[in-house]
Amino acid sequence: MTTLAKTVSPEDVAAQSVAKADRKAQPYWNPYLAGVGLGLVLLAAFVIMGRGLGASGAFTSLVSVGVNAVAPEHAQSNTFFSEYLGDATHHPLKDWLVFEVIGVIVGGFISGSLAHRIKGTVEKGPRISTRGRMVFALLGGILMGFGAKLARGCTSGQALTGGALLGVGSWAFMLAVFAGGYAVAYFFRRQWT
Amino acid sequence: MKAIFSHLSFNQKLAIVAGVLGFLAIFAGSPYTSNTATMNVKELALLVEKEVDHVTVDELADWIIQGKADYRLMDLRNEKEFNEYHIPTAENIPVGSLIDAGLTRNEKIILYSEGGIHSAQAWFLLKAKQYKAVYMLRDGLAEWKDRILFPSLAENASAEEKAAFEKRKAVSMFFGGSPQTGTGRAQATPQLAMPKLEMPAGSAAPAGTAKKKKKEGC
Amino acid sequence: MNAPYFKFGYFGDEISLIVAFAIGIGFGFFLERAGFGSGRKLAAQFYLYDMTVFKVMFTAIVTAMVGLFWLSVFGIVDLSLVYVSPTYLVPQVVGGLILGVGFVVGGYCPGTSCVGVATGKYDAMIYLLGIIAGIFVFGEMFPLLEGFYKSTAMDIVTLPELFGMSYGLLVFLVVVMALGGFAGAEWVEKKFRKGAAQ
Numbered sequence: 001m002t003t004l005a006k007t008v009s010p011e012d013v014a015a016q017s018v019a020k021a022d023r024k025a026q027p028y029w030n031p032y033l034a035g036v037g038l039g040l041v042l043l044a045a046f047v048i049m050g051r052g053l054g055a056s057g058a059f060t061s062l063v064s065v066g067v068n069a070v071a072p073e074h075a076q077s078n079t080f081f082s083e084y085l086g087d088a089t090h091h092p093l094k095d096w097l098v099f100e101v102i103g104v105i106v107g108g109f110i111s112g113s114l115a116h117r118i119k120g121t122v123e124k125g126p127r128i129s130t131r132g133r134m135v136f137a138l139l140g141g142i143l144m145g146f147g148a149k150l151a152r153g154c155t156s157g158q159a160l161t162g163g164a165l166l167g168v169g170s171w172a173f174m175l176a177v178f179a180g181g182y183a184v185a186y187f188f189r190r191q192w193t
Numbered sequence: 194m195k196a197i198f199s200h201l202s203f204n205q206k207l208a209i210v211a212g213v214l215g216f217l218a219i220f221a222g223s224p225y226t227s228n229t230a231t232m233n234v235k236e237l238a239l240l241v242e243k244e245v246d247h248v249t250v251d252e253l254a255d256w257i258i259q260g261k262a263d264y265r266l267m268d269l270r271n272e273k274e275f276n277e278y279h280i281p282t283a284e285n286i287p288v289g290s291l292i293d294a295g296l297t298r299n300e301k302i303i304l305y306s307e308g309g310i311h312s313a314q315a316w317f318l319l320k321a322k323q324y325k326a327v328y329m330l331r332d333g334l335a336e337w338k339d340r341i342l343f344p345s346l347a348e349n350a351s352a353e354e355k356a357a358f359e360k361r362k363a364v365s366m367f368f369g370g371s372p373q374t375g376t377g378r379a380q381a382t383p384q385l386a387m388p389k390l391e392m393p394a395g396s397a398a399p400a401g402t403a404k405k406k407k408k409e410g411c
Numbered sequence: 412m413n414a415p416y417f418k419f420g421y422f423g424d425e426i427s428l429i430v431a432f433a434i435g436i437g438f439g440f441f442l443e444r445a446g447f448g449s450g451r452k453l454a455a456q457f458y459l460y461d462m463t464v465f466k467v468m469f470t471a472i473v474t475a476m477v478g479l480f481w482l483s484v485f486g487i488v489d490l491s492l493v494y495v496s497p498t499y500l501v502p503q504v505v506g507g508l509i510l511g512v513g514f515v516v517g518g519y520c521p522g523t524s525c526v527g528v529a530t531g532k533y534d535a536m537i538y539l540l541g542i543i544a545g546i547f548v549f550g551e552m553f554p555l556l557e558g559f560y561k562s563t564a565m566d567i568v569t570l571p572e573l574f575g576m577s578y579g580l581l582v583f584l585v586v587v588m589a590l591g592g593f594a595g596a597e598w599v600e601k602k603f604r605k606g607a608a609q
Contacts, residue, residue: 028452031463032204032593034445035470041437042475047482048430050415051494053438055521056542063546080553089262090424099428101525103435108526110436111443120531123450123518137450137534140517141524141541142548143509148521149549150560151506152496155520156438158503160468162496164475166570166581169498173507180511185457188515192454207470208590214477215586218579224483224490225578297492299420323413325420 026115042164049096052161056148058101060084061092068092080149125192136191151176230321237320246316248303248328250337254364257281264301267291269311270334278387280305280337281368288315298324305330305337342370342388414488439526448530450518450538457515459603462596469589480582498565517541 028034045052064084068075075081085092112118124133148154151173153162159177162170198206240246256264257280268275268283275285286294288311296302302324304312312329319327330337344365346358362372369388413419417427445467446452455461483490514520517538519527524542527535549556571578 028446028463029444030203031445031466032207032470034441035467036207036474037441037444038438038467038471039474039478041434041441042471043478043482044437045434046475046479046493047414047488048416048434049427050418050492053434053522055525056546059521059539059542060546060550063543063550067547067550078550078553079557080550094428096427096431099431100435100438101522103432103437104439104442104522104525105435105529106432107436107439107441108443108448108529109439111440112448112526112530115444117443117448118530120533122534123527123532124534125451133534134537137517137538138541138544140513140515140519141538141543142545143513143541144517144520144538145513145542145545145547146549147506147509147511147513147545148542149506149546150556151503151510152499154510154522155468155514156522158496158507160471160475163468163472164479165493165495166476166578166585167495167498168565168568168570168573169496169500169503171570172498172500173503176504176507177511177514180508181457181515182511183508184512185515189458191516192451192518193458204593208593211473211477211586212590214481215473215583218477218480218582218586219577221481221484221579223578224480226483226486226489226491297418297420299418299423323419 024116025119026117038160039164042160045161046164051096052157052165053100054097054153054157054161055101055104056145056154057157058095058097059145060149061095061098065092125190127190127193133191136188230323232317232321237317240320246328247331249331250340251364253280253303253330253337254341254368258364258367264303265296266303266305267315269304269306269315274307280334288318291315291318292322296324298322299326301326301328303328303330305333308333308335341365341368343373344370345373414482415492418489418492438522439529442523442526443530447523448526448532448535450527450532450534453520453523454515454518459599461604462600465596466593469592473586473589476582476585480578495567495569497567499561500563500565502560502562513545 029037042053061084064075064081067078067081068085075085109118122130122133124130128136144154151158152169153173155177158167158170159174163174198209201209253266266280266283268279268285269288269291270279270285271287272285275283279285283305296319302319304315304319304327306312306315309329309332312333316327316329340361341364344358344361346355350358358372365372413421416422417430422430442448446463447467452461453464456464479488479490479493482488510520517524519535519538521542524535524538528539553560569578570576571581574581576584
């Protein structure tokens with residue numbers, strides 16, 4: 001860990017101002033170092049499992065199970081939900097991505113607590129009310145969920161995993177994400193800056 | 194050289210490593226493995242000797258009747274023959290496309306062809322490609338017809354043979370076969386009609402839909 | 412040559428779930444280390460004063476891509492057994508655009524919102540509910556969307572195949588692009604940081 005501390009560049013100390021609220025919070029890692037770590041985790045998934053990472057698939061399993069619990073016939077007749085429910089040979093939540101996402105939450109918590117970064121806050125710029133931010137968070141989540149399903153994956157499953165595997169659709173998706181983000185960023189600047 | 198390297202920042206070192214590995218990649222050739230394979234000849238020979246590479250038609254018939262779905266049954270004949278008749282739950286994969294068929298190596302794979310030769314050859318191909326659980330249907334479809342679809346009982350059969358035959362009759366009827374009694378097989382063969390390709394009641398789902406491959410994406 | 416281990420049958424489905432959990436921990440750990448538990452840091456990517464998202468993402472892509480390439484060349488991994496998701500060009504581009512808008516509006520993506528939740532961000536929790544609602548809406552609308560969803564299918568196709576280049580050359584081009592991008596990102600950050608810090 002001592003060698004890691006040496007590699008923290010001045011930029012990251014500046015980035016700490018984002019998390020300034022908690023004075024004890026440690027600065028984030030050098031982004032390139034965190035990126036190498038992330039890349040090695042992805043590589044481990046390729047080597048051990050022959051598949052990459054994901055996130056939105058786990059939520060889809062969750063939604064499918066929820067719909068199935070409320071209206072089983074409706075869920076089974078829907079080709080989208082029924083695919084995630086599977087053929088009843090095992091429980092749909094006994095799924096690789098579901099367990100991986102539970103791990104993500106645990107891993108995030110471990111890292112956050114080691115760096116004293118766990119704190120009940122709302123992430124927003126100074127020019128927007130908490131309530132306004134919450135409305136945007138909900139709206140953004142809905143768009144994200146819808147878009148991720150249309151694209152057959154999110155930033156983890158498509159951009160990161162598909163990007164490393166040089167998939168054509170994944171690279172087109174990645175460019176579209178940045179294009180969509182930059183195209184509308186100006187209109188939502190009050191929320192963040 | 195070493196001194197220069199140590200003067201660089203951490204980020205610059207990372208960039209150099211990435212650049213060098215990326216540059217060398219141009220000359221490294223294709224990452225996809227070629228179609229050659231290596232095999233442990235001794236190990237395979239022992240497997241053959243121990244006869245652990247077989248599944249008998251009786252075992253397979255039992256599994257289908259019980260609706261067991263932990264295997265994939267591969268029909269190695271051509272499409273026309275497959276469409277005329279195949280063992281229920283079978284999938285059609287000609288030998289030529291076996292390696293590219295996307296079978297995973299931890300699945301239980303049972304191969305069959307008309308006799309035993311094609312499945313034995315395919316067994317070696319898959320074993321050489323590190324597939325773990327590959328089996329051949331002993332004596333192939335010919336044996337399936339003889340023992341399951343059209344079992345016959347000799348006139349001079351003993352009481353024990355008769356009792357066993359009664360059991361086999363039920364299995365045969367399940368698959369739409371027609372058991373033969375009291376006649377030699379050679380004589381009866383011309384009249385034997387192959388059963389229609391309908392799934393026997395109560396067995397596993399038809400081929401293809403039985404084990405829908407679960408998507409691995411996000 | 413015996414990797415990917417799961418596809419060679421070294422362990423079964425039950426063990427694979429434990430592997431999933433362990434890999435998830437690593438994933439979540441490094442996301443949080445990079446600062447991706449903070450919606451503000453993530454959204455900053457689109458206001459150019461903090462390019463961490465770009466830097467982390469492309470470093471990870473380059474690391475995994477180069478690593479997988481060399482492991483395959485040395486015959487340790489059978490690259491043909493690593494799952495590549497099939498391409499459906501138009502729905503993926505449209506989905507990407509919608510997702511990009513959702514990123515700016517909401518401040519997270521699905522994976523990072525889990526880290527946000529784990530580190531106590533209330534907006535990440537609301538955002539996660541939004542994702543679930545969005546997936547539900549998509550599922551309910553699926554009969555209407557199915558035609559579009561399955562359009563422009565190109566099966567599994569990779570960039571080397573598309574451009575008719577060798578895999579190694581494409582790996583090199585991506586590395587060069589990423590390194591150029593990093594240099595550009597450092598420059599852009601310096602240029603925009605002053606203006607945004609207010």
